[in-house]
Amino acid sequence: RLTKMSQTKRAWKLQEFVAHGSTVNCVALSKKSGRVIVTGGEDRKVNLWIVGKPNCLMSLCGHTTPVESVRFGHEEEMVVAGSMSGALKVWDLEQAKIMRTLTGHTSSIKSLDFHPYGDYCTSGSLDCNVKIWDITAGKILTDLTYHNGPVNIVEYHPNELLLASGSSDRTVKFWDLENFNMVSTTDGDSTPVRNILFHPEGTCLFSGTKDLLKVYSWEPSKCYDSIPVNWGEVADIAIGQNQLIGTSFSQTNVSTFVVDLKRVQPFGGIPHQEGGSNFSSKNIDEVFTDLSISNSSLSEGLKHSRNKFITERPPTQSSRQASVPKEDIEEPTQDKEDQDNDSFEIANPEDYRQIFRPKSRLSHSPTRQIEPFQPPPEDGDMEPVRQPAPTRSNKTSKPVNKPPSKPVVKPSPRQPEEDKSGISPEDFLPQKAGGNDGYSSYGRVPSENETLSTLFSGHDAMARVLAHRSKNLQIVRAMWTSGNTKTAVDSAISMKDPSVIVDLLNVLNLKSGLWSLDLCSCLLPQVQDLMDSKYDSYVTAACEALKIMLRNFGPVIKSNLTAPPSQGVDLSREERYRKCRQCYENLCNIRSKVASRGGTPGKLGQLLREIQILMASMD
Incomplete structure (x- = not known):
């Protein structure tokens, strides 16, 4: 109730x-x-x-x-x-x-x-x-x-x-x-x-x-x-x-x-x-x-x-x-x-x-x-307080006249009274569309054992995957904390694990000052591969990294490729030109992938359109 x-x-x-x-x-x-x-x-x-x-x-x-x-x-x-x-x-x-x-x-x-x-x-x-x-x-x-x-x-x-x-x-x-x-x-x-x-x-x-x-x-x-x-x-x-x-x-x-x-x-x-x-x-x-x-x-x-x-x-x-x-x-x-x-x-x-x-x-x-907007008579948008024995009828409910309750930070607080563990399997069952009462609209409600069996299926395999991923991240972190970002990136690339690359990109995206032309040349091929991923989170991380690279290093790449050749031998300039050429070729390959996803809706679609605008400045 x-x-x-x-x-x-x-x-x-x-x-x-x-x-x-x-x-x-x-x-x-x-x-x-x-x-x-x-x-x-x-x-x-x-x-x-x-x-x-x-x-x-x-x-x-x-x-x-x-x-x-x-x-x-x-x-x-x-x-x-x-x-x-x-x-x-x-x-x-x-x-x-x-x-x-x-x-x-x-x-x-x-x-x-x-x-x-x-x-x-x-x-x-x-x-x-x-x-x-x-x-x-x-x-x-x-x-x-x-x-x-x-x-x-x-x-x-x-x-x-x-x-x-x-x-x-x-x-x-x-x-x-x-x-x-x-x-x-x-x-x-x-x-x-x-x-x-x-x-x-x-x-x-x-x-x-x-x-x-x-x-x-x-x-x-x-x-x-x-x-x-x-x-x-x-x-x-x-x-x-x-x-x-x-x-x-x-x-x-x-x-x-x-x-x-x-x-x-x-x-x-x-x-x-x-x-x-x-x-x-x-x-x-x-x-x-x-x-x-x-x-x-x-x-x-x-x-x-x-x-x-x-x-x-x-x-x-x-x-x-x-x-x-x-x-x-x-x-x-x-x-x-x-x-x-x-x-x-x-x-x-x-x-x-x-x-x-x-x-x-x-x-x-x-x-x-215009008078102030009045609240609706229903309590559909308020936080329900679930009791141990739920009932579908509110006919016996009576108004309780008391001061407003203390503000609650969590959107859907739970106040169980009988379950001392604080966990109720019914919270994980499908909820009725358009309501907050927690009842299923799909016919028979699965039992607690069936629900737990579904949750535990595939648990061992997932645990092994996460353990392997954690081990790889610990290796990358050890190299990162030693102060050599380039070595940590090379190590992550050698692991051939897209999830590790995504975790690394998420960190780099938060700290744009860590990016360099070296990192761009190393990570652009990985970004190109992530653009084909079926997971939106992988594509989003790749797009965020691509946006930072285009915004910070796009003018550098363009100016180095269009600059006239210098007289004499300049090894550092030739190395920089090689990296810029490599970055430009990868960006050209990525551009077609971005264009093919142009109709993507939502936040990812907006990110892709921003990248298209940034890439246009490279022409």
Whole structure:
């Protein structure tokens, strides 16, 4: 039976709908109201939706490559979208026309944010860089280049001159926007940082991870609360009506979720205690020298407006009219994307006029007319508490009026009362589709003995395989710790065990500084073999390594092959040329394998498309 009633729900699923005709790549929520969604997909379109409604509000066209990142302006009057080619397009939703096309990134754009003051936009990319843009001038103001992995999320503090960026290097870095220095960085997390959000009052930081929402403070550093949410890999989060709205996507579908902040610390509910600190401040002089800035207008503008910015956000009218003069709007910068393809398709004119063209600017957002989302009457998305003698009927259940339970970190906690071992074989049986009650929908339920027999079949053979693999890894590790990476790689290759190569690549992919031209020439043949593997994890590891090699050594290989021959004998140059020639030949062979997998869906397909773009630079 279930012991939690709908009145104590802290999180629930609101809706799921089909957003694009092909794979969805990115989703973002409007930060002002939390009631409008923008999506980007493989079909190169940017679609807008109202939370809770299944019909598309409008569609923006113009990109010539898949859309990889989208973001609303703070007043919901602009949308910026970044494509796989590295181009940014900024749309004016009120005027229904393109404002700007910006270029500068050399790889797919993964994250975007508008400055609260309205004149600037920040983007993060697979090239590991954070760029700050002047939208009015249509140019880059500065680069923040100290992440070691793709930048997945950038976020401005609502009240302070502070920028936060989260990356696949598992850290969040905080940047001072007065002098463009790094203020602090978090300790390495166990997983890549995917989503962060400052509270509108700047009191705390929300962090969305797989099936979990965490609430942090940073001065001092501590975790206020952890809330299980069944959203998988959350794409974006926003706050409205004392609720946190989260959205995620899978294939062509987009799902939305609601978290009741009145039941979340530090705003309400039972306090959550979690030891340890996730943040570590560093003296900037010990980290790197001051960043050089090609244009100082952003810093001066922010300093000039500091007092007004900290006390209160600018009104709606000022940011729109001051930031984008008409002469600039009508003359966007040129880039490699076709400007003639830019167009609007308004599918729902009534909702469009209500949101983006209201009679009064004060009623610009529909937030005030919409009540908070109510939890569903069912407990399908809550955590069931299983009893030793399960029953299929809840007719005898009665509401239990008590304070909300202590936040639970694990998505599906179990509280057995009779089984002292804490293990129940029924947890490993097939579950009923669409439910969490643990009952099978495949007819007869296997007995405990049958289940254990199935689990133990093939155990001895698998144990021998894993023991052999562990022995090989111990040998490689012994050579690795001696300081000779090349010898460790050669030893792993000589073992002719693909699993060992994959384990080695996974380590090298986390430490891109260990790569060298020698390692590239040795490992490219192994990467070529792994591209034919039937295991997606093997292909993914090979693609990650290939992306690092192309990004770091592609220009080196190309320049050495195209350089004119030197006079005299230069043994080191001839050796370098030989390695570059060998790498180039292997890359040509791999290129055909990558092209043959071009239609692969999901994360692997996205990785393959990024590699195709990087390989194009080798021509």
